[in-house]
Amino acid sequence: MAPIARAADPRSIDVELYGVVRLRAGVDRVALPAGTLAEVLGALARRCPALAPELIRDGHASAHLLVALDGREVIDDPARPIAPGSCLVLTSAQAGG
């Protein structure tokens, strides 16, 4: 697999933002503490309030948000642990072109 960008702090995770998610958030990358997906998304929504509630609500990704673990596996289980050093790719769920 391609090398995955790592957060500077090995205990945290990288969140990469693309498309309208990036536009809303105003940043293209955020480092957050590792935890469950719900905990990570909750922390992201607090850091980037413009993502709530349309894209993130109560730590849950809405139907309009795609979350890919390490850019490879699309995940939506709020209880899914996100290990330190992982990367979450966030983008719009609509892929058509």
Add this chain to the structure above:
Amino acid sequence: MSVGGYYGRLLHIWLSGQTATATLLPLERELLADFVGGVGLGAYLLWRFCPPGVDPLAPEAPLCVVLSPLLGTPLTTTAKFSVVCKSPLTGRINDGLSSSRFALAARRLGVDAVVIQGALARLSILHLDDVIARCRVEDGRALAGKTPAEVTAALAGAERRSVAAIGIAGERGVRYATISNDGRHAGRGGAGAVMGSKRLKAITVRGGQSPGIADRARVTQRARSLAAASVGASTEKYRVLGTAANLETFDRLRILPVRNFQDVSIGRAKARRLAPEGLAQAGAHVRESCAGCTIGCDHRYGGARIEYETQFALGPLIGVDDPKTLIAAARACDDLGLDTISAGGSLAFAMECAARGLVDWPLAFGDDPGPWLSRIARREGAGDLLAEGTRLAARAIGQGSDRFACHVKGLELPGYEPRAMQTMALGLAVAARGADHNRSGAYQADLKAGVDRYRADVERAPLRVIDTEDHAALYDSLILCKFLRGAIAEPWGEGAELLEMVTGIARDGGTLRAAIRRIIATRHLFNLREGWTLAEDTLPPRFTEEPLGDGARLSRRDLDAMVAGYHAARGHDARGHMPELLQRELGLMRWLER
């Protein structure tokens, strides 16, 4: 409830010499209910009017302009029409959708479809009015070589006629030439070449008819709620950035086709340059929308409409990473009347042939495609061969080049890497009109939680592909823009309700789904009649014999197993043929036996 939505007739036009002979033919209401409209009704009309085995560029081959029951209502995104023909690129069914004012004007002609057969003696304009006696042919030789935009400017005139035209590529019979209207295109499969073979540079329409709306109050109410839903979060990407936002994301997800599907990423910095933010620095950004659309996904940079498929095909697929070069190439395709996906795909194939020393053409990945697009459209030099498309070019070049000729049934692949999206791999392999992202949105399944997109799921992938094919056929028959899909929770029930309030024909979601299955079966039966065999439902060796750099691979055995599972789930036999019992169950015998 009163009756609306359909006129119950089609306009048949036979071209000969310099004359158009027009005839009105009835379309039974039951038939219209069974095939809905758009690509659905178009599939039936192609079956009915296309002589079996005909050369797609022969005079007898029909060009069908097909409207839909929702067209002309206040419902958002319904200003669309379909163009259906036998593809000169694939020899199979071809249907394209286009949008905007031409659709609305055609709706006022007083017919549900226009079927054109025959050919004129010289390049001409066909003018259609709602009074058939005024259907007339005008000499169009002065417009030879003009761009569709120039033709439109010349013909719209004081009468404010709506115009659909071909560029020089259509005149020269390029097998992936487009038909253009209002800056939009019936793009794939070479409908522009079919129109050019009839010596039609343009069709203009003007009328004042209306089929009526069965329950106008309900339609008005629903139009308001649908418009409100259409500007929510589900369409934000399309409104704010357009589909061009895909490229950078797809690069990161490693599903972006690069250099003729030899790689899946161009790197973060280059992808960022080609993203909407980078395009806006290269050319002034203007957002537009189709007539009657509340979404407005049409993002133009430097005057060129840049959608993801154009962006990938004239960018990473051919090694171009300069946004200004990409914008210029997109504009050239618009002016010449070329399908951007097939143009980029054919060039990418040629570039790889040159890199491998199979041809001595002076082109390489990363070159400005502009001069080559011109050669293709004019069929000059090596452009003449590339105008035939990747499949025929590979046959002519030989030397094993078919192994990396990236097409299905002759249609070049859209911008999704099949080895890293294996549900999409199946969707591309089995699609009726060839490698296709519009009649099968199987990429949606690959980007859902719980789906391992790197694995061929022989049991579930066929069902996922069928589901996306059915949904696409629903939207393309109604016709509603598929970008609305996130705003419609239950499309079968909702679609049935929309049809009922517009046409007065009562049905439920199950009945509508049966109609869509009938439509998809008709497309398959047409292909069978034209010589389809199971061997066509596949992907070229590039995808089954060459793993990606990150190790992702798609085995031939798994692909074949998924294809077999697809046909079994569709109710076909082991050869992919449709048993007569199934045809009867779908209610096809009464319409297709005629």
